[in-house]
Amino acid sequence: MLPVEILAPTAIYGLTIVGSNQDEMLQDLDTVDELRDMAKIQLASYQHKVANSYNKNVHIRTFVVGNLVLRKVHPNTMDANAGKFVDAWEGPYFVDDVMGR
Structure with a gap:
């Protein structure tokens, strides 16, 4: 009050x-x-x-054994002197085993 x-x-x-x-x-x-x-x-x-x-924009991708896939190169695994024109993906790799979705 x-x-x-x-x-x-x-x-x-x-x-x-x-x-x-x-x-x-x-x-x-x-x-x-x-x-x-x-x-x-x-x-x-x-x-x-x-x-x-x-x-809404998530697309489920399923892989089977034998598919060819690329792996994203993260900045912490990239070569320090690579420059700005370095590839963002490395590979191709074969899928050996599918583990879940």
């Missing part, structure tokens, strides 16, 4: 009844579980939408 409200209470503070305030606080305590569940549902819905938009 502000010092000004002690001398002349505002309309909100003046019309507040202690009993009704307690009742409203008890009702808020009763509905907190429902609000928490609704927030969890909204969060799960949001995460599902984000996952769908992220996975």
Whole structure:
């Protein structure tokens, strides 16, 4: 409470009844579980939408034994003096074994 409200209470503070305030606080305590569940549902819905938009451009590639594949050359495995025109892929390699997807 502000010092000004002690001398002349505002309309909100003046019309507040202690009993009704307690009742409203008890009702808020009763509905907190429902609000928490609704927030969890909204969060799960949001995460599902984000996952769908992220996975929209993912293409599943399956390999079989004997396929020829290329391997990406990462900067930490690249030769330090290679320059900017170095190949980004190395290979081709044969697929010897398929392990899962």
